[in-house]
Amino acid sequence: MNDTLIISQIVVSCLLIIAILLQEGDSALGAVFGSDGGFYGTKRGLQKKIFISTIFLGSAFIVLTLLNLILS
DSSP states (O other): OHHHHHHHHHHHHHHHHHHHHHSOOOSSGGGGGTOSSGGGSOOOTHHHHHHHHHHHHHHHHHHHHHHHHHHO
């Protein structure tokens, strides 16, 4: 059981890294704080799917980590 948790954690973390790297990055420092749309801008199409998958993968990683701590 513990081995499957560790392997699934590794797979989810690799997918999370890929999803983060695929997101569109703004070069301006002001975009970090919300200017020019930034975080609060409307996401459409593939950008929205990548954003939602990043949230899902981050949540899955946290759940797997907590399960690994509880069951160890």
